[in-house]
Amino acid sequence: MPFHPEAVLDDLRDHAGEIREFAEDEEETVERYREALRDALEEHNATPLRAELGPDRYPGALPTDEWDENDSPVVGFDESAAWDNHEAVNEYAKDVLEGVTTIAADGSELGPADEFTVPLGLVQVAWNANHHHENGDYEEGLDARILGPEAVTQESDEEDGIRYTDGRAPGHERYRDEGETVIDCIEAFADLDPPPVVIYDGPLVPTFANTYSPEVRDSYYRRTMSRVLAASEHHGVPVVGYSAGSSRTNVAKLLRRTYRDRLGDEQFVADSRILEGFTENWGDRSQAFVHRQDGTIDAMECRYRGEEYEFATDVLFGYLDIPDGDAMDYLEFPGWVLRDGIVEYVFDVVRAEAGIGRGYPEIVQQADANAVLDADAKRRFLALVQNFAEEEGLPIEWNAKNLSKERRRR
Numbered sequence: 001m002p003f004h005p006e007a008v009l010d011d012l013r014d015h016a017g018e019i020r021e022f023a024e025d026e027e028e029t030v031e032r033y034r035e036a037l038r039d040a041l042e043e044h045n046a047t048p049l050r051a052e053l054g055p056d057r058y059p060g061a062l063p064t065d066e067w068d069e070n071d072s073p074v075v076g077f078d079e080s081a082a083w084d085n086h087e088a089v090n091e092y093a094k095d096v097l098e099g100v101t102t103i104a105a106d107g108s109e110l111g112p113a114d115e116f117t118v119p120l121g122l123v124q125v126a127w128n129a130n131h132h133h134e135n136g137d138y139e140e141g142l143d144a145r146i147l148g149p150e151a152v153t154q155e156s157d158e159e160d161g162i163r164y165t166d167g168r169a170p171g172h173e174r175y176r177d178e179g180e181t182v183i184d185c186i187e188a189f190a191d192l193d194p195p196p197v198v199i200y201d202g203p204l205v206p207t208f209a210n211t212y213s214p215e216v217r218d219s220y221y222r223r224t225m226s227r228v229l230a231a232s233e234h235h236g237v238p239v240v241g242y243s244a245g246s247s248r249t250n251v252a253k254l255l256r257r258t259y260r261d262r263l264g265d266e267q268f269v270a271d272s273r274i275l276e277g278f279t280e281n282w283g284d285r286s287q288a289f290v291h292r293q294d295g296t297i298d299a300m301e302c303r304y305r306g307e308e309y310e311f312a313t314d315v316l317f318g319y320l321d322i323p324d325g326d327a328m329d330y331l332e333f334p335g336w337v338l339r340d341g342i343v344e345y346v347f348d349v350v351r352a353e354a355g356i357g358r359g360y361p362e363i364v365q366q367a368d369a370n371a372v373l374d375a376d377a378k379r380r381f382l383a384l385v386q387n388f389a390e391e392e393g394l395p396i397e398w399n400a401k402n403l404s405k406e407r408r409r410r
Helices: 005-014 015-044 046-053 078-082 086-097 171-189 206-209 214-235 250-258 271-278 343-356 362-372 375-392 400-409
Strands: 060-063 102-113 120-131 138-147 153-155 164-165 197-203 239-243 289-292 301-304 307-310 315-320 331-335
Touching: 005 015, 005 197, 015 250, 015 271, 046 060, 046 250, 060 250, 078 086, 086 343, 102 171, 102 362, 102 375, 120 171, 120 362, 138 362, 171 197, 171 214, 197 343, 197 362, 206 214, 214 239, 214 301, 214 307, 214 331, 239 343, 250 271, 250 289, 271 315, 315 343, 331 343, 343 362
Parallel strands: 102 197, 197 239
Antiparallel strands: 060 289, 102 120, 120 138, 153 164, 239 331, 289 315, 301 307, 315 331
16 A cells, blocks of 8 residues: 655644653653662662562562662763774774683574475574684584474364464574573583673563463473573573663662652653663663562573572673663673672673674674575475475475465566
């Protein structure tokens, strides 16, 4: 259908006043949260505030020891104050990353393919390890896995024996494969000095999986990431969950719990909006906070290499100010990183990778580029399946409806 920009523009003009009023109201609300955060740092010490908010509840966030060590919610990166071009960022990144191994893994999936009468899927995960040596020492790998009919279908809730394709199944399988690949990389590179840093594309606490069935949520998501965190701690290899931009409200929730009378009736605003009012330079970061958003974190536990691990109060998060986006980027990392005193090392490495990548870690971009399955990959996958079925005499035939579509598009 045609798009009429003139009519849409006229309608936008009618909404200009409403948009302006909304933005001004939100800015006033953000400032009230900022004032509350300043007051909280001055009026509360970390230990009693943690006790008041309670580890058995979900105040969004709890303060760490950094709360008492800093007068501001932001830990400044003063080194960048004098920089006036991207070359300075590159020089900083080169110094930080020299001899440090950074690792990333990312995946992609196809299916369930409905072009055939037998549903199939494909998952592949790519990993990269950049050792940042002068000789360009760089390693990478790619693993692909077919998802058979059992993996991409589920039984009907009715007792009719019918199985339906599950469109989300390949995504679940990909998530688990990505996690296992990260664990493999941790184990493979654990002996390096200085310790490598794994940058994971997304959060370490899979609260987004709460919408899935309990079986899927627990077996694919919570267990997978619990094992990643356990491997990280066991081998002393930091893992950072990196999310570009963020609308999270963990710190805002903490402030609402601390100052119910002042903020209880205010709308939630993003943590990054609150914290950006305290930043001055490229690379500034927030303090580290304990992740206490919901019950997901309490359910994250596992057994790894004969040891029991639980993470109810042992996943931390913070924000990093890397311009080129509309919001501070959100990072999650295991609590042992703070206990072992390598928080600055980890933030430096992530900051450097994001600097090289002009706003997003370069190592993650490389893994994503290697893993992606595009439309051409799907065509080649379908052709491979068809040829294989003919060679093996398997009963895999084109779905008549989709075959008709395919012919019309040629």
